[in-house]
Amino acid sequence: MIEVFEATELPRARAAGALVARILQTLRSRCEVGTNLLDLDRWTREMITEAGAVSCYVDYAPSFGRGPFGHVVCTSVNDAVLHGLPHDRGLADGDLLTLDLAVSLDGIVADSAVSFLVGDSRPAESVALIEATERALDAGIAAAGPGARLGDVSHAIGAVLGEAGYRVNTEFGGHGVGSTMHQDPHVANTGRPGRGYKLRPGLLLALEPWVMADTDVLVTDADGWTLRSATGCRTAHSEHTIAITDDGAEVLTAREPAA
Numbered sequence: 001m002i003e004v005f006e007a008t009e010l011p012r013a014r015a016a017g018a019l020v021a022r023i024l025q026t027l028r029s030r031c032e033v034g035t036n037l038l039d040l041d042r043w044t045r046e047m048i049t050e051a052g053a054v055s056c057y058v059d060y061a062p063s064f065g066r067g068p069f070g071h072v073v074c075t076s077v078n079d080a081v082l083h084g085l086p087h088d089r090g091l092a093d094g095d096l097l098t099l100d101l102a103v104s105l106d107g108i109v110a111d112s113a114v115s116f117l118v119g120d121s122r123p124a125e126s127v128a129l130i131e132a133t134e135r136a137l138d139a140g141i142a143a144a145g146p147g148a149r150l151g152d153v154s155h156a157i158g159a160v161l162g163e164a165g166y167r168v169n170t171e172f173g174g175h176g177v178g179s180t181m182h183q184d185p186h187v188a189n190t191g192r193p194g195r196g197y198k199l200r201p202g203l204l205l206a207l208e209p210w211v212m213a214d215t216d217v218l219v220t221d222a223d224g225w226t227l228r229s230a231t232g233c234r235t236a237h238s239e240h241t242i243a244i245t246d247d248g249a250e251v252l253t254a255r256e257p258a259a
């Protein structure tokens with residue numbers, strides 16, 4: 001099912017997006033060498049509760065995970081890229097961390113992810129991975145708007161990732177959001193322009209390019225949730241929720257630039 005919202009409902013979507021952006025920004029500012037992933041989860045839970053929002057993850061039990069997730073934020077470190085289950089682990093200098101957060105506020109979901117390096121180390125390969133997913137996300141957003149096709153968005157994302165030298169995995173990608181987290185349509189991270197569903201005002205989409213440095217093959221961690229690169233290489237993931245408007249695409253989960 002594809003949900004389409006009235007313009008009058010956009011303020012609710014904006015509020016959900018702003019909350020997700022604010023929580024991710026706060027978490028990022030608290031990530032230092034030694035910060036424990038379970039503390040990130042605990043702080044997220046506190047911020048969600050304080051805002052009167054509901055986690056989309058805690059009870060989530062899809063076919064690709066083992067039972068309810070049980071936590072409220074995905075914390076994927078280094079070779080982990082998607083659905084990282086928080087564990088009792090302290091962050092180290094140079095760790096590449098991806099935080100992925102989805103909450104429902106007043107009945108509308110927002111979903112966003114950010115990858116960044118912890119501490120002072122800036123390994124070139126990791127910086128390149130992060131920047132490629134950010135550029136791909138920007139390209140996908142620029143390609144989205146009323147009348148554009150889903151394939152235009154997928155193609156824009158995939159072209160940037162491909163030019164950066166990465167292979168695109170098509171098992172997981174973006175999706176519609178609305179009253180629940182994962183809705184139609186699926187937004188693949190590669191595609192053919194001019195094809196697919198025609199975007200229209202009121203549609204909310206989560207765009208989420210992600211890549212692995214030298215492979216497109218995922219393996220599932222023993223925890224039953226965390227998806228890692230099959231080769232152990234590093235990975236990155238960038239995600240925003242956007243609203244298709246009469247004028248183009250509005251980014252609902254935009255954050256302030258990182259300090």
Ligand code: MG
Pocket residue numbers: 100101102111112113208239
């Ligand atoms: Mg997400």
Ligand code: MG
Pocket residue numbers: 111112174175206208239
């Ligand atoms: Mg998503």
